[in-house]
Amino acid sequence: MPELPEVETVRTDLKRKLLNKRIKEVEVRLPKIVRPKNFAATLTQNSFVDVTRRGKLIIFHLKKKGFMLVHLKMTGQLVFRDHDQFTVGGHSQKGMGMDLPNKYSHVIFKFEDESQLFFNDLRQFGYLKIVNQTELNKVLAKFGVEPLEPEFTPEKWQKLTENRRTNIKAFLLNQAVVTGIGNIYADEVLFASHVLPTRTVNTLTTREKTAIYKNIRLILQKAIDHRGTTFNDYVDGDGKKGSFIQFLKVFHKNGEPCPDCGAIIQKTRVVGRGTHFCKNCQV
């Protein structure tokens, strides 16, 4: 599941590779994935001059007016292939991680230097959308604070958590509060902070709130350093898996012993999501 660390990894990978390459052709194999109807025509002969991110949303800045927004949702991938990476003598090269395009390649960008960018999505939840500046502003207005930016201060966190009567898991998943946290990192942050996912936000002590604040920053940054978490589908801009899975302490560990105390990790459902915790370490 691409969350902030995974999306950030893809963003930096792609920014390094495809800036200012002229787009020769865009092949849309599954039209419902893109918007608006003139998606391919808008991009043809255009180029990307910057790649930025807000929460889990990737923003490609177009040379000729506008932006392309890409959301990977659960199983989306953006994989770049240089010319010599996917064909050798006309044959698909093996051992590169994945052969592309595959049956989940719904949009293919072809650049003038014969490199390609593939948008793959098994569940077809993701999307690519061209917007203008006004539309972009409207979309970004709904996003909460970026947890790794300087604007996310302890004071701001204390203010955000005042008078909230929802549980802390739902609060961490709420993109209008803090952007970029999904199911994996919500569970990991709460375990590291010794707080149960079902705790109501306004009953948390200052000490607990501070622990959550610090762990959001620590864990997201460490996950970026390890290029994200790959369970099934997530890959970086090269089609390679992230390695943060080895640092997960509770997510998908139900039935296994807690790494801190040895108690069995529990799994329940909170706000409709699989939620993992140690009933001994978290209160």
Place this chain on the structure above:
DNA sequence: CTTCTTGTTACTGA
């Protein structure tokens, strides 16, 4: 066959 998976949003109700 049923159940499970998650990011986001529409919708409902307080």
Place this chain on the structure above:
DNA sequence: ATCAGTAACAAGAA
């Protein structure tokens, strides 16, 4: 107005 809670979406794995 603001906040909270839930269903729905999609499609494949088990």
